[in-house]
Structures are given as structure tokens and as C-alpha cells.
Amino acid sequence: MNAQAPHNPLLDKLHPYPFERLRALQKGVTPNPAYTPISLGIGEPKHPAPALIEQALLANLKGLSGYPATAGDPGLRASISAWLKRRYAIDVDAATQILPVNGSREALFALAQTVIDPTRPGATVVCPNPFYQIYEGAALLAGAQVAFANSDPKRNFAANWAEIDEAAWAKTQLLYVCSPGNPTGAVMPLEEWQMLFELSDRHGFIIASDECYSEIYFREEAPLGGLEAAVKLGRSDFRNLIAFTSLSKRSNVPGMRSGFVAGDAQVIKQFLLYRTYHGSAMSPIVQAASLAAWDDEAHVVANREQYRAKFGRITPMLAEVLDVALPDAGFYLWCGVPGGDDVAFALQLLAQYNVTVLPGSLLAREAHGVNPGAGRVRLALVAEQAECLEAAQRIVAFAAEYKRGL
Secondary structure, three states: OOOOOOOOHHHHHOOOOHHHHHHHHHOOOOOOOOOOOEEOOOOOOOOOOOHHHHHHHHHOHHHHHOOOOOOOOHHHHHHHHHHHHHHHOOOOOOOOOEEEEOOHHHHHHHHHHHHOOOOOOOOEEEEEEOOOHHHHHHHHHOOOEEEEEEEEHHHOOEEOHHHOOHHHHHHEEEEEEEOOOOOOOOOOOHHHHHHHHHHHHHHOOEEEEEOOOOOOEOOOOOOOOHHHHHHHOOOOOOOOEEEEEEHHHHOOOHHHOOEEEEEOHHHHHHHHHHHHHHOOOOOHHHHHHHHHHHHOOHHHHHHHHHHHHHHHHHHHHHHOOOEOOOOOEOOEEEEEOHHHOHHHHHHHHHHHHOEEOEEHHHHOOOEOOEOOOOOEEEEEOOOOHHHHHHHHHHHHHHHHHHHHHO
């Protein structure tokens, strides 16, 4: 009898990913073959990658011949610093406060491994609920426990940080915030940032600000960023704050795996040390293409207009049959379903109209007596407008039938 191979026991604490759980639920469901399949389930940008990025990749293939530095090329860091200045009117030191990363997902996970001290009793990571699964997985594999702040429908689905009591805050070492939020699209206002900064000062925890949806927004005013909020509140040293930004959504290049972290120089220094051993240097080819992307804003404006056009047409259609409104930002619609059973709604929609959506309960954990994702579905409007419009028309027809059957 073979003994089990040794492994990190913390791996056993990880939960199946939402899409894994959805696939398991879909077993036995036969989609209606009369309709071509449309998936609104995964937030993977489908707009074409900008030609200027493709050209930069091809023009820099000689970069394959050398090892890249983990800290990244000084030119790329300078480009990112210049973008932060244009976007947020803030000064961020390219040499000490910026680090290129292989997409925000990788960095969001790795930061927890850098800043969590699991030997401290009750080591805690706080995150919003619903949430991006990486936050929880990073916390568990770092040896911490997770405390959830549920979204509040009365506050545009913003996280209710008041649900975290003082005892939990006292044990908190890392706080994940997501603004604009996934899946709700809510943007944190300045007063909320001030409250979190005060808690961070009192208890000494790091704030990880996930801002990967910051460039897709529907109001005239661009979403407030964490670093921007810090400067407005007199915290230009960005103490205990790290912001995460990605090109995946901004520039439609999820396959390029490129983003950056910026903020507290001391935390960046420790993070660089970790990443040097972890082997996380960005390819020189990707760095060159990333520099081209950060230096250009025209493709970002055009991309944002495509999303505005889609959401402008589709949101009013769906609002006639579902509880949904235009979000602050992001590329998701967070829809309340008739009858409140998000899983049943999603599975029957797939069976009858061959449209995949993600049940909201799969994106959240039960906390404070409820699952704050229950009764809602997430729609990722990432495909071209014609496909999203076709999906919306099917959902409208289905929802009307579904309501009659309740």
C-alpha cells in the first residue's frame, strides 16, 4: 500500500473555484441545441488586443536572449509612474514604489505570502464578500484565517466593513479591497478610504487595493484609486498601502499577464525580495509591450466606449425583468433573479436558452448568517455587442417565462 505523497496541509483548506463548482452543477443539464451557446460566465475580455501592443511584442523578440531583472526595466517603471501621474495626479517613485508583476492575480496571491506572519495567534485576512477567490486562497495558504465583510445592497453593494468587530481588526494583518468591485462594480468613496486608513494605523495591517477594473467606468468622473485617496488624505508615503493594476481589462490583453504594484516603499522592498526567490520576473518582451500600452491612452478610451455602448443598451432591457442597475464601473452586471434561487435560475437558463451566467452564491461564503451572493447572478458583458445583445434578449425571454412559473 503506497503512502500518500507529502504535501502542504494548507492546500486541503482551499475551496473549489466558482467555475469548477458551476461545471459540477451543470452535469446532467443539456443546453437547448436550437440556440448557439453564449457564455457570460467568465470575466475574460474578448475585445481585440490593440495593434500597438501586438506590434511591440513582435518588435522585441530579441528579448528572449536574456534573463530579465525581477525589479523590471527602469523604462517600464518610469512609464508606469508617468501613467499614475496622468491618471491620478500623484507622484510615485519609479525606483522604490513600483514593481511590474505578471498580472494582478499572481501579485495579489504573492503579497499575502510576503506580509502574513502565521506565528501570530489568530492571524487574519479581511476581504469583501462576494470576493475574488484569490484573496481567500492566498490567506489560507499563508496560514491565516479569513474574516468577511458582506456587500450591502442598501449601499450600492459596497462592503460593510462595520461587520468586522474590533477583536477581528486587532488580529488583521492584511485587508483586501476591490474598487471598482467584482462582481458589484461599486467604487469606494474617500470617506471609506479614510476609515480604512485609520484602522490600518491603529492595528498595523497592510491594505491591498485591487484596482484591475479602474479604467472601465460609466460616469464622467473616473473611479477614485487607493493611492489617489492616500494623497488626498495627506498620506503621500502610501504607508501600509499597495495598489494592484493590470493591463488585462484596460488593454484587452489577459493572455499577456502584465500589471504592476505600487505603494509603500518598505513593503515593495520586501515584496521584491520574495519575488526574486520566487522567480517572478516579467519577460523583456512583455515589458516592452507593457510600456507601449501604458504610454497610450487612445485604445483605452475606445475600449471604454465599447463597454459604455453595450451597458447602455443592455442594462435597461434586463432591468425590465431583473433587479439590476448600471454599476459604477467594471464589466459585470449584478442581477437579482425572480424567486431568489440563483442556481436554479442559472441552470434553467442554460437548459432552455443555452446562456451561461454565474450564480452569485458561488462567488461568496456564508458569513454573518447569510450568503450575500445568493439570489443574484453575475453577467460578464465581455464579448462583442452583438453577442451580448443576443444573450440579453434570451435572458429577457427566459426571465418572463421563469416568473410565470414561480
